Amino acid sequence: MDITAPAPRQRAKAAAAGDADIKTYRMVERSQRLDFEIRDQDARPPVVSLHRHEFFQIEANLSGDSHHVIDGRRCPYPPRSLVFVLPYRVHCAHHAADPRYYVINFATDFLRAGFALSPLEMEEASVAQYPELLPFVYEGYVDFVFDEPQFAHIRTLLERLAQLHARRTVGTLTRIQGTLLELIGFATECHAEQLQALSEHRVYLEGRSDALGRVVKFIDEHLARPISLNEVAEAAFLSPNYLSQLLKKQTGQAFVEWLTARRMQRARELLAHTGDRVSAIAKAVGFADEAYFARRFAQHFGMPPSKYRQSVVRER
Known part of the structure; x- marks a missing residue:
């Protein structure tokens, strides 16, 4: 030490x-x-x-x-x-x-x-x-x-x-x-x-919960830019290898998959509750290319961003 x-x-x-x-x-x-x-x-x-x-x-x-x-x-x-x-x-x-x-x-x-x-x-x-x-x-x-x-x-x-x-x-x-x-x-x-x-x-589970909380907080605060596994691990006081294992065990997803899902969830919230343009929302969740963002959103939710926003408006 x-x-x-x-x-x-x-x-x-x-x-x-x-x-x-x-x-x-x-x-x-x-x-x-x-x-x-x-x-x-x-x-x-x-x-x-x-x-x-x-x-x-x-x-x-x-x-x-x-x-x-x-x-x-x-x-x-x-x-x-x-x-x-x-x-x-x-x-x-x-x-x-x-x-x-x-x-x-x-x-x-x-x-x-x-x-x-x-x-x-x-x-x-x-x-x-x-x-x-x-x-x-x-x-x-x-x-x-x-x-x-x-x-x-x-x-x-x-x-x-x-x-x-x-x-x-x-x-x-x-x-x-x-x-x-x-x-x-x-x-x-x-x-x-x-x-x-x-x-x-099994008190170590409490430590894992705290660590995941730090991971989520860091990612949510930096979604608008590229985020690496190493910097998230540092912010959460974990090793990259340990964080990868922890996410896989707790969520069933690899880091990149979990990060993308987090970006998509934030994009869905912004589409539903703001009037921001799709291009602005794409940038807010870390996508420089609006067309690529739209494709990934459609893959994740089964419809493009504009159609999702329309469906939310209709249901209000």
Whole structure:
């Protein structure tokens, strides 16, 4: 995570305006190893902008009051706390001056060979089958803060991981995997009651609803111009891949199909409730060519725009 970021409201405003440039990092860009790395705050300069990455990440705050933002939610990040970040989640952390922390990065298949779940599938994965995903899925809903004895154990695990990583040899990766699972499992156990309740109520669906709301709002505000999947995803604090999957799952449509349907719905409303010329309505919903707009409208509603307007007038 290792980021300093502006306040959530300022960041959301910048993203909605298209100013955000949310980079997706590969393991090779943020780690010296392609499978696993643990480092402290002195190992490399932090990223100071919103970002996402293709790998799993855990950050442990050893000292200094901080906060972090994940999927647009601002959450406390005090000393003796952990943050779990799923691949492709937009996130950032704001550290206090002179922070002390560990960052753990590990590839998606590090704990399970052949692990191939998409981000959306990770959220829906069976707890019994993938228990290690639980704190990652519900980060942002649970504050993973620990008391002193609990965090003392966590620090022991972190130091063990750092020592093992620094002197890798035959058999070391197996020990790293075991220690990492102990860290994830211990954090889950300490917050088991809250995680179990969230899992049973499928609270992640609320997050999807909020995300779709941000998607709809952004698109409705920018229908008059070309809109790309990437910029919508940035405005909604999602990865393009996740947004594509979410729309397909929720609506049965690909992004372009869903966007076109949204344009057509707005055009129908304007035809029914305004006296604007068809050419002006076409431009208002993102079509520079009136004839092309008319063809698409007829394909969508079974009649050209002018005939639809006439039918509405007759029915009033």
